[in-house]
Amino acid sequence: MSSTKNTIKTVYSDREQLTTGEKEAIESLDASFAADRIPEGCKTVTEIRKSIAKETREALGSAIPDLEERGRAQKERIMPELDRLKGTAMQPQDDPVMRHETSGSMMSPDDDASVLRRFPFPFPIEPIQPPHVGELWRASTSGFSSDPRIFYDIDRDPLRIWGHIDYDSDPLLNGTVGLAMTFTLPPERMEYTKRTVFAVDPDLRIQGYLSGYTGYYHPIFAADDKWAKCWESMEATVTLSTGEWLAGNSWHYIRIDLQNVHPVGMDNANRNIGWFPGPLKFTANMRDLRQRGVSIILRATLRYDFQLEGESDLWFRSRGGSASESVPAFDNALNFRCTPGVVRSIP
Template sequence: MPKDYEQINASNPVSEEDRKILRSLVTRNADALYEQQALTAAVRDVTESERQLRDEVSRWTRENLSDATLPVRAREEFEAKVAQARDRALYVEDLLQKPSFDFRTAATGEFWWAETTWNVDRGIRAEYLNDGLHFFDTAAYDADPLIAFNVGATAAFELHPNRRPASGNGRYTSAPSVNLWGTVSGFTGIYHWLWAPDDKWAKCWLHLRQTAFQFTGSGPVVLAERHDHRTLIDEENNARTVNAPLPGFLPMPSIEFSLADPNASIWVHLEVRFDMQLEGWSWLSFSPQPNPMGSVLLQHSQWNIQPQ
C-alpha cells in the first residue's frame, strides 16, 4: 500500500484548519488517481484463455524437453550479468552545485512555502533532507498481471492578501519552476515465444500539475489548473536496462486566473509525480543504491506572482 509523509514549514504560520483542508485536497486527488490506475491495470490484465495457453506451453516444455533446467539456468545467468553490470557502473553525483533555498520569509508578491506532502509505493522510498526531497531505491516485480502505481510530492505555497501586488485587470499569472535532478532507470527481462512468452513492461511517466485555489466561505475554490505529461521510460520485452536523466531546472505548467475573494490568500499546489507500470520480470529504480546517494532529488523554490 502507498505511504504518505509530510514536511511542514514552521516559519509559515498556517492554521491547523487550513492544513487539514490542504491535506484533504491532496488525498482527494490521490484517491481519483488510484481509481484510474486500478482501471488501467484491469484493462491490461490478460484474458483467461491467454493464461491457459501459457500454461499449456509451459507444460509441453516440461514434458518434451530433455533439459528442463535450461530456462532457469539461462535466466539466472542473465540476472547475474545484470547485477554485475550494475555493480561495475560508475555513479557520480552531479558536479553542479545544487542550490538550497530559504523558506523562512517571503517578499511582497512571493509565494511562501507552507508544506510538502509525498507518497511512496512498491519499494520506492523518500527522505526529506537539507537540500530537498530525495526519492530512492527500486520497485521490482516478477509476476502477472500489470501493476500501476505512483510516487510523488505535492507542495503547498501561500500568497497573503497584504503581500499581493495590484493588478490592472484583476488577473494574475503564476509561472513557477522546480529542480528535478538524478536518473530514473528501467529494466525488462528476456522475452521468448517459448521459454518466456509473458509480457515484460517497465514504463514511467512524469506528471506535473499546478493548481491555484482560495479558501472561501463555501469551501476551496479552484481558480486555475494545468497539467503536463512526458514519457521517461517506455520499455516492452526488450531485455535491457535504460536510463532517463532528469533535466534539473524544470518549469511547471503556468496558469492565469482571476480572484474568487480579494481578501483571501491565494494558495498553489505544485505536484511532481512519477506514474509507473510494471509487468512480468521488470523493475524501475530511482537510485543505484538503497539510500539517498545518487537519488532523484526534487527541490522547490519560492516565486513571484505576475499581475497582468
C-alpha cells in the same frame, strides 16, 4: 495505478503561520494527490492477456515436447553475461534526443516581459505596497509511497525519492510514489492594485535517473510476461484557500516502457530537466480576497506510477549505472525542486 491505499505525510513550514482554512485546503489537495489512479478495465485486460498466453503455451507444448527443457537451457547459457549489465541501458549517454530534452525543450519563456517595460505617461502615483508583496512562501511539503522499498524525504531541500524494487512474481504489481510542495500568498502580502489579471511563473526541476529492467524473455521458450513500466506526472496549480481553482498546467509521460523485451529489457531515463508550466494566468480581486481573509495557494507535485510483472526491476536514484555500481540511497536519490516565483499583476 496503485493497488494499495496511500498514506501521505505532510510537514508544515515554521515560516508561514497558516489559518485553519489554509490547512484544510492543503489537506484536501493532499488527499486528491495521493488517491489511487487505477484505469477502468485494467483488471479485465490483464485476465484476458493471461488467458491468451496460457493457451499459447499449451499449444506450443503439444507441438514441442521438450519446450521447457530447451527454454531453461537457453536461459542458463546467456543469463550470466546479461546479469552483469543489470541496471544499465543500451541508450548511449550522448544520445541527441536526450541532449535535446535536457537542454530545456519543454521550457516555455514568458512573453510578457516587454509589457513590464511600458510605463504610462504622466507617471501615476502608486500605492505603498506591503513588504514581500506577491511572494509565495513555502507552507508545507508532502510525500507518499505505496511500496516500502521506495523511500522519500520531505524534511530537507531538495525533496528526494530513492529505492529499488526487485520483483519476480506473476501477479501485476501496481505502485506509486509522489512529492508535493505547497506555497501560499496570504492577504498581508497581496498587491494593492485595481488590476484583476495576475500571473505566476513557477520553475519545477527534477534531477536523477529512472532505471528499469526485465528478465530473460523469449516468445517461444520463455513467453511468460515480464513488464517494467513507469509513468511520470508533474503538475502546478493555483487555487484559493476556499477551494476555488484558478489556473494550472500538467505534464504526463511514460518514462520506462519495457514489455516482453528479448532477450532482456533495460532502460535508464535521464530526468535532469526543468519545466516551466506558466505563466499561470488567473483573474482575482485582491481587495476582496484581503477583506475575506482568503489566501492564494500554489501547488507543485511530482508523481510516479509504476507496474511490474514477472522478473522485473525498477530503480530511483541520482546516478545511472549498473546495480552494483549505483545503489539507491539518501545521497543517491532522485531530487525534486520548485522555485515558486511571485504573483504579479498584468496590465
